[in-house]
Amino acid sequence: MPSNQNPLGALPARFRRQRLLVVGCGDVGMRALGQLGGRLRVLALTSSPARTSELRAAGGVPLIGDLDQPTTLRRLAGLAHRVLHLAPPPGAGEGDPRTRALCQALRRRTPAHHWVYGSTSGVYGDCQGQRVSEARPVHATTARARRRTDAEATVRFHGRCVSAHGPVTACTLRIPGIYAPDREGGTPRDRLVRGTPVLTPADDVHTNHIHADDLARACIAALWRGRPQRVYNVNDDSDLKMGDYFDLAARLYGLPQPPRITRAEAVERLPPMLLSFMSESRRMDNTRMKRELRLRLRYPSVATGLLS
16 A cells, blocks of 8 residues: 555556647647656647557557547546647637547546646747747738647747646647658658748748657657747747748758749749748747756758758
8 A cells, every 4th residue: 555655655667657638649749748758657648549548658558539529538538647738729610629529528527737838939929030939929911820829829828827737737848840861751851852932031020949859858848848828939940931941951951042033923823822931020039947947959051951
């Protein structure tokens, strides 16, 4: 039986380990599982039974549940000490019912005491090339970014509401463009091969990046070091405009540099999704990430990360 001094007593080790629930086991979630290396008991939520073998091989315990079907999430209540929430909102609508459903499910019993939510830098909107710290108010201008803003607010509210059960840390990571050579579509190579144009220097926008491995490390650091209701910009030290980024990649890969076109030409020639990324300019400040999460980037610039 557990002793008075140690309530866990001689219970098996798997029950003494902290339990982490990962929601959103895509590329970054799987990298986080790999980096944890068995230090935690990791519960991995998936809506696809076909992925259970893959998740087990990565060190996770698969749990079947669907964020779009809240009744399937009831078993999650009280299971985990920490939550890493990387699942995106739906592709349409103004809010994020998935995050609301997850919070409601986990609120049913003693909640996880530490949450990390992976958001997007798009919530800042167009900052006209200014340097952006976490103190800047959000100004989401696309439906995609507004859904993320809604999710951020839901996570913050969850942290405050469940505080009666004990202190809860719910922090948010604002993430720019994720890249990695071993990530599907994770480098500019395909766009360079297709000859997709970029903007002329006069019309170009500042862009921000983070290597997928560094992002996974930031997620893990935030699970232990993130402060309550805190926001963190998670980006590398690169300071580039989008066209310069593609020119750099072209040189590294030995490919032709992309053609340059004006913004007016881009409106006529490029799809709306791609054009939306060319309509916002900001330079993210990662000082808080380095100071509070104590994260030392393995790939401080895209020049090193694109060839990793």
